[in-house]
Amino acid sequence: MSFTPQEDESKDRLFVEALARGLRVLSAFRPGESALSNQVLAQRTGLPKSTVSRLTYTLTKLGYLSQDADSGYYRLGLAVLALGSAVLGSYDIRRVAAPLMRDFALKHTISVSLGMRDGSDIVYLETCRSQARVSVQLSVGSRVPLASTAIGRACYSSLGAAERELADMEMATRYGKDWPLVQAKLEQARQQVLQRGYSESFGEFERDVMAVGVALPSPAPGQGSLCLNASGPAFAFDADTMRNQVAPALLQLARQIVPGA
Amino acid sequence: MSFTPQEDESKDRLFVEALARGLRVLSAFRPGESALSNQVLAQRTGLPKSTVSRLTYTLTKLGYLSQDADSGYYRLGLAVLALGSAVLGSYDIRRVAAPLMRDFALKHTISVSLGMRDGSDIVYLETCRSQARVSVQLSVGSRVPLASTAIGRACYSSLGAAERELADMEMATRYGKDWPLVQAKLEQARQQVLQRGYSESFGEFERDVMAVGVALPSPAPGQGSLCLNASGPAFAFDADTMRNQVAPALLQLARQIVPGA
DNA sequence: GAACTATATTCCGCAATGCGGAACAAAGTG
DNA sequence: CACTTTGTTCCGCATTGCGGAATATAGTTC
Helix, strand or coil, X not given: XXXXXXHHHHCCCCCCHHHHHHHHHHCCCCCCCCCECHHHHXXXXXXXXXXXXXXXXXXXXXXXXXXXXXXXXXXXXXHHHHHHHHHXXXXXXXXXXXXXXXXXXXXXXXXXXXXXEECCEEEEEEEECCCXXXXXXXXXXXXXXXXXXXXXXXXXXXXXXHHHHHHHHHHHHHHHHHHHHHHHHHHHHHHHHHHHCCEEEECCCCCCEEEEEEECCXXXXXXXXXXXXXXXXXXXXXXXXXXXXXXXXXXXXXXXXXXXX | CCCXXXXXXXXXXXXXXXXXHHHHHHCCCCCCCXXXXXXXXXXXXXXXXXXXXXXXXXXXXXXXXXXXXXXXXXXXXXXXXXXXXXXXXXXXXXXXXXXXXXXXXXXXXXXXXXXXXXXXXXXXXXEECCCCCCCCCCCCCCEEECCCCHHHXXXXXXXXXXXXXHHHHHHHHHHHHHHXXXXXXXXXXXXXXXHHCCEEEECCCCCCEEEEEEXXXXXXXXXXXEEEXXXXXXXXXXXXXXXXXXXXXXXXXXXXXXXXX
16 A cells, blocks of 8 residues: 655645544534444544544544443534534624525525535535425535536536636546536536526436526635525426526525625 | 543543644634634634644645635634534434424414533524524524523433432532522422423523423433423513413423323 | 734654554354 | 454554744734
């Protein structure tokens, strides 16, 4: 195993490996999983048992993990939640957007989400569902791909040339040989956004889900780029309705949220 | 300050200091703060500048921090959000409780929250507000003290003797010389819970907020203890209403959520 | 535009810190 | 009761992270 002997890995004297490894343990918990054994953590992180043991020990002491009394398995601790809530609290846009989104969702009986780009993903910062009952409303924090969702395409299309280049490269490695196909789709979406102001994804990300997306003009360019989507079940929304009713309303919503444009 | 006699500090060969420090940096961001300078981080964490610099470098590379282009300040990154959402996703109770809580909030035009104890705090796992408009709905992840809130008192009162002992000790150090007073209050609350099944906090935690709390029977004892509260503004809810209408309904809600009791 | 502050990053020698294989425990399984 | 599987502890080694000091960068003031 000769991992890149010189310059690459080895010379980064600033990178704190132990910290990275600890976080690797935390992020090994996939959403929806309750508790993981020490060994599963070792497998997923690729770290030796003893190292994982030390890291879990440390994380548990700090409250970022908690250990189930009988099984000995580890769960994510509540301290992690505090961090997550601090993230959300730091985005003031949510404070402005949330009530407007809620009104929108009620008025059009459709779900609407606010997202932000992180690499080749969109991370949801806020979601308002139309019907009160639908599942758990916490898509907040979840990720959807830039390439195949309406919200992602809207965001992609709003990127400047330099940033788009970067995103392209990231996706090229992510999608491998499928990239040319994906890129063609993206370019097509971008043209649509330029012409009509919104993007669409009709059943492409999730079957039977119709969605349109728009970008929010970013307050400071180079900052995180924000975007909105509206999505509903295919049985209730056909393409025409999405294009002629929902999309214009969503553009209107975007203007409400960011009045300066 | 000598905590936990010798063994502790002496040489905990298992404790990974670098990891702890990195997390200390992340948790230095208090909710509502957008961006922090490297120096503020150094102050808050008590770490030397150069160390903080290395840690922020590492965290940024991993996506747990992001650096503002112009100011150079750091913000919590979206990767942190992913962790937080994984925590929430791991508690299946939310899936059951959320819709019931929503119905409750609408029916009684009152806010209702689901919390879990973490030491001498309650951490909110889910919140449903009565009015759509009230501020940002993200109390999820925030902490309130066990001692002075209805939800905390309900939780405290449901603890077994051993756990209560532990919680007492924690609070004794937390409240210092005020502890005897606090403890008296808690004992009083506990008696009320034993007699009537619910706790109350009328304006004690936040002025003009009336709240009652009940505990959910914990599925496995020794596990995290869950609890509910219902709270509303004093101008809309008087003590009688809270006791005779809201409290019984909340107990009913608890039974709905955990049918096995 | 020089002189000065304040803040962030980088350097670099030192040793403390974290590493991980292997031995040791503990808890299931057949 | 041997046998497998999983978790913790030991311990010598050198890697890794440490932090003071030096260096870069930016913003003020005169």
